[in-house]
Amino acid sequence: MTALQNERWEQFAQHFAANGNAADAARQVGYSSHPAARGHDILQRPDVAARVQELLADRPSLPHRLAHRLDAETIRRASVAINLLASLV
Numbered sequence: 001m002t003a004l005q006n007e008r009w010e011q012f013a014q015h016f017a018a019n020g021n022a023a024d025a026a027r028q029v030g031y032s033s034h035p036a037a038r039g040h041d042i043l044q045r046p047d048v049a050a051r052v053q054e055l056l057a058d059r060p061s062l063p064h065r066l067a068h069r070l071d072a073e074t075i076r077r078a079s080v081a082i083n084l085l086a087s088l089v
Contacts, residue, residue: 009048016043017055 004010008029015025022039031038042048 004047004051009042009045010051012039012042013048013051013055017052017059 004013011029012025015028016022016039019025022043023036024039026035026039026042043052
């Protein structure tokens with residue numbers, strides 16, 4: 001599937017696929033009145049739902065998507081903990 005013809009819905013799908021929050025995605029594309037309801041309604045459209053599924057299939061898994069939000073020290077500590085646990089097994 002290619003990008004949706006409705007540019008606003010395409011942007012919504014992109015934002016929703018990136019953060020998983022329909023209300024936030026609706027706000028990001030300019031739906032200021034009742035964004036949660038608007039986001040829900042947009043996601044009910046088969047073409048938008050299919051586009052979101054397509055975008056999600058092309059993205060890394062959730063832990064990898066969240067990794068960029070963690071600071072380097074948190075990642076280093078997690079790595080040390082994982083290596084410690086692995087050495088105990």
